[in-house]
Amino acid sequence: MTSYEHVMLGVTGGLAVGLHRRYGWQLVAVAGIAAVLPDWDGLAYFLGPVAFDRVHRTWGHSLWAAALVGAIYAALEHRFHWLDRGARWLLKTFPIRRAKADDPVELAPPRGSLCAWLAVGAVAGLSHLAADVLFSGSSTLPDWGLRLLWPWSDLAWAYPRVPWGDPVVTILFVVGMFAMVRWPRRIQGIAIATLVAVAAYVVLRIPIVGPF
Numbered sequence: 001m002t003s004y005e006h007v008m009l010g011v012t013g014g015l016a017v018g019l020h021r022r023y024g025w026q027l028v029a030v031a032g033i034a035a036v037l038p039d040w041d042g043l044a045y046f047l048g049p050v051a052f053d054r055v056h057r058t059w060g061h062s063l064w065a066a067a068l069v070g071a072i073y074a075a076l077e078h079r080f081h082w083l084d085r086g087a088r089w090l091l092k093t094f095p096i097r098r099a100k101a102d103d104p105v106e107l108a109p110p111r112g113s114l115c116a117w118l119a120v121g122a123v124a125g126l127s128h129l130a131a132d133v134l135f136s137g138s139s140t141l142p143d144w145g146l147r148l149l150w151p152w153s154d155l156a157w158a159y160p161r162v163p164w165g166d167p168v169v170t171i172l173f174v175v176g177m178f179a180m181v182r183w184p185r186r187i188q189g190i191a192i193a194t195l196v197a198v199a200a201y202v203v204l205r206i207p208i209v210g211p212f
Contacts, residue, residue: 001131002165003036008173009131009198010035010124015180015191019120023112026084027120030077034070034124038132061129062150070125074117084110134202135169136160161202172197 001009011032014020019027041060044051059065077083129146136143136158144164145156162169176194180187 001135001169003039005135005169005173006036006039006128006131007032008177009127012173012176012191012194013124013127014120015187016195018188020187023116023120024110026077026081026110027074027112027117029083030074030117031120031124034073034121035127037069037073037125038066038128040069057132057144058147058150061132061146061148063126063129063148065150066125066129067122068125070121070123071118072121074121074124075114078110078112078114078117081110133157133159134161135164135166162205168201169198172201 011028013035014028014031019031038060041058042052042056044055044059047055060069129148132146136145143158143160145158147154148157149155172194176190176197179190179194183190
């Protein structure tokens with residue numbers, strides 16, 4: 001999966017379980033960001049190909065690292081509300097008016113206990129690993145396993161069902177996103193349908209031989 005699909009997996013998953021109803025939009029956004037954070041180890045790219053090959057999908061892609069980084073980010077958001085402050089500043093600077101009224105759109109404050117935020121951050125981080133195990137390789141790239149038990153084991157895990165960069169999953173998430181914008185009162189149902197469609201594509205997909 002690319003960064004976009006990881007973010008959308010976290011956001012769509014959060015909406016599917018109703019985080020927006022119980023905790024507010026902020027925790028849904030946290031799930032989206034936490035879902036892409038394990039790729040921090042990709043910064044090793046700037047240290048050269050040898051470092052990138054050794055570090056990426058290892059340091060940030062172990063089970064404990066993905067869960068820990070996601071939980072830490074969620075805890076920081078719970079404490080400092082960076083997303084909430086940024087969104088309020090944007091609405092204050094560029095106010096949005098309701099379609100059928102002249103009053104400005106307002107944001108509900110973030111809700112929920114620290115434990116709930118920690119759990120969502122950790123699960124979202126782990127969703128990144130589940131996706132990367134299934135989305136791997138292509139017609140020109142070899143499968144790239146994840147060292148899920150690093151640093152205690154260098155065993156690499158991969159179950160490639162969909163090649164990296166496959167456009168169908170991207171399209172499914174885009175369609176789901178626009179459907180949620182078009183029918184905001186049906187967001188949770190649309191999110192569930194989107195995840196079901198993505199899961200069905202991953203399970204049923206027949207590997208394509210040759211370039212794509």
